[in-house]
Amino acid sequence: MRPLFKRCLCFLLLFLWILPTVVSCADASDVNAEFRDLSWAVGVDAPEAEDFVVFMEEGANVEFAKEYDFDGEGQYLITLVYTSPDGKKTRHEVALSIIRDKEPPVIVGAEDLVSYLGEGIAYRTGVTVTDNCGGELTLDVDSSAVNSKQAGIYPVIYVATDASGNQSSVTVNLQIYEERITKEMLFDALEPIVRAQIPTAGSLEMQARAIYNYVNLHIHYTAYSDKSDWIRAAYDGLRKGEGDCFTYFSLSKAFFEYLGIENMDIQRTPGLVQERHYWNFVNIGTTENPAWYHFDACRLLGAQHVGCLLTDVQVDAYTKMRVDDAGETNYFYAYDRSKYPESATEIKTPTPSFEPYY
DSSP: OOHHHHHHHHHHHHHHHHHHHHHHHHHHTTOSEEEOOEEEETTSOOOOGGGGEEEEOTTOEEEESSOOOOOSSEEEEEEEEEEOTTSOEEEEEEEEEEEOOOOOOEEESOOOEEEETTSOOOSSTTOEEEOSSOSOOEEEEEOTTOOTTSOEEEEEEEEEEOTTOOEEEEEEEEEEESSOOOHHHHHHHHHHHHHHHOOTTSOHHHHHHHHHHHHHHHOEEOSOOOOSOHHHHHHHHHHHSEEOHHHHHHHHHHHHHHHTOOEEEEEOOTTSSSSOOEEEEEEOSOSSSOOEEEEOOSOOTTOTTOOEEEOHHHHHHHHHHOOOTTOOOSOTTOOOGGGSOOOOSSOSSOOGGGGGGO
């Protein structure tokens, strides 16, 4: 065989050998699918190729490039062959970690529930389960303590189990009411209070201070309230005279809404600490020249009667001043500030005890 012919044949064979890889890599960027790495528990049925797919086109198919043995713990590099609806094949590499799973699943979205006599109860709406490993997850709901024909508060238990048998549980309260509370019912209850105690002919600042005084002094603090509906919470606060920070927030909001005072809802950033906190943001200026202030009628620990019309500087100072039993700080008035305007800078309510933390 002539040297030139042999050389050309070698180049041709090399080109044919690398061509599928080149084509596969070029096509992979155009694939309408997404793949993921997985962690899997040892001793659980091995994952299927589809388990590595986040999404793919309807009519597409994915399979392993070869047979894999996933019997033991370890790290595996997996090659998937993806076939698009038009028959084009591409190869994708994913990683598989097989571990001994001792971590329980996490129940997300299980919160206190509200229902009314004669209505169905959607226990699973918004509740999901996540786990550190793939495999089957189950969520059981124990509502055996619930009497759906009688108003009251009942415990509901969620139990999640992962493929390795690890379990976690969350208990919430189901509040069953006899009737729904409408905004009209709430406003009817507010009307005599506004006539008697709120100076509607005065400035917005005067009205806000009167609202603060009423809510702060008439609501006795308790550790629980239904947080599913601010209208219900405000109505219950008026009727029972007690509640937690959500009650103070809701009743304050009810007065603002009744009087047409512009306001916004603020909640402490979820997840920072276990306890939640709610307060109001109120505009005592005009639409053209707003003057936004924090308004927290809740009875603040170590700072009584000072939560009315505070600036950003003041709530930041209280956050620095307020520490928990473990000495942790910097969370009390933590919230997503990108969703709100900055407060006005003029201090309306002096807070001498905060000043060292300005």
